[in-house]
Amino acid sequence: MDDKVVVDRMKCCYCGGCVGVCPKDALELQEVAIYVDSGRCVKCGACVKFCPVDALSIVK
């Protein structure tokens, strides 16, 4: 239950594409940061799958 989506800030290109694929509105692109709202995130993995540069992952 403590799994969470984390962003590798060195890989992320801050395009916000992951925000557009999140069904729960749990992600947010600020200018050079992706924020994950753990309360909303259901760990469906859509953003992890989508990311063109492998910057997102679900960690225990």
Added chain:
Amino acid sequence: MIDKEFDAVVVGAGPGGSVAARVLAENGVKTLVVDKRQEIGAPKRCAEGINIASLARVGVGPDPAWALRKIHGAILYTPAGKPFKVDLGRTSGYVLERKIFEKHLARDAIRKGARYMVKTHATGVVMEDGKVCGIRAVHMGEEFTVRCKLVIAADGVDSKIARSAGLDTSNPLTDYHSGFQYEMAGLKLSDSEVLHIYFGEEVAPKGYIWIFPKDYDVANVGIGILGRLSGPGHRAREYLDRFIANHPDIFSGASPIEINTGGIPVGSAIDCLVADGLMVVGDAAHQVNPIHGGGIALAMNAARIAAEVGAKALSEGNVSKERLYEYEKIWREGDGVKLDKLLKFRFFMEKLDDGNLETLADILESEDVIRLTGGEYRFLVKRFIKKAPKILPLAKKFLT
């Protein structure tokens, strides 16, 4: 400090947002545009192609400052590498320098009286009695509220504004492309006045690779693959890097000067484009061509329509969902019809294997491809009956 009351607030200063702002301002609407980026136009999430007619449609004339390269055709490469030339003729266009293009559109809106704020992150709408009546935003760490009668959400695939008003703008992985692009210099292009498009399951599953020239040796080199097929070890970036490694004839002396990534909605527009006091345009509304993923032209045209309707609605003192629906109606009867047709064509294309694509290249002519990209595909069934009976069942299923 800027006023905190406007007639209209546009969120997002991309091509859609700035066309909306210009048209609103031209109609005497006191308009504020906010954009979270500190520089309008950057970073781009775009291959930068547009056709000439789409610029004219929203009253934008090509300017050499941003219309970098005139494009008169395309070469489509089959999975086996066979080139298929398309003469774009009347639908010819440009590859843009989007960083300058967006700033020019903003400048034009400001000249008409619109106000802009950059590095200003709109965090959500303000609602009263279920109606949108402003936005909350943060500028350089300072939170503030702007009250207005009308909000236009032009805030891209990562839109928060429409969602905060209760509209679902999320994209399923089956209707969303994962995009990756290098802008590269030092390329050796066989023809730098055409678009180069590469197909194939090994090249770009359910998508394509593009080379859009910006100069004789500079181009956007990018890829979109269906989101559903992206994942560890087979992401957009990996497909593109492999393609580059496999084409030393083009890339041996080339290097990237920029990396761009992005999500591309390819499922046609969201179910509802308006709410009380709110209209959604562009990528946020999924107003993107489902076949090629192009969105600039569609966003600008939707924005123009939304702004014209919005200005009238404001002057009448009625920005209800019912009144603003006029925008949705005009859009769905225009570009919307074409997009729905192209969505069906996308579903058909996704079912084709590499062998089918080779067959298509053998039985189609250049003009056929122009017709297909315009959403005209009924002739295909007849063609398949005669020349490609194997593909006929798929065509009948998806295209009739």
